[in-house]
């Protein structure tokens with residue numbers, strides 16, 4: 500069963516959401532520490548199982564970290580090769596997954 504992890508952008512509190520099946524449209528849960536405060540927006544966190552991720556998921560993960568750069572690389576005429584090389588380069592600096 501897919502598990503989706505979210506983290507609050509304000510206080511860093513985490514929560515997890517289970518779904519019966521894979522979906523790209525997951526409603527973020529409210530922040531556990533401030534559920535009524537709209538400032539505490541929850542955003543998707545990718546788990547550390549990088550070697551199990553599909554390329555599409557890696558793209559989404561990298562996009563969250565290197566948004567503008569990915570947009571430039573993926574542009575109107577996506578240059579996947581350029582992006583993949585850049586991703587490998589960036590990934591070398593990342594600590595091992597949790």
Ligand SMILES: [Zn+2]
Pocket residue numbers: 507508509510511512530531532533539540
């Ligand atoms: Zn919060």
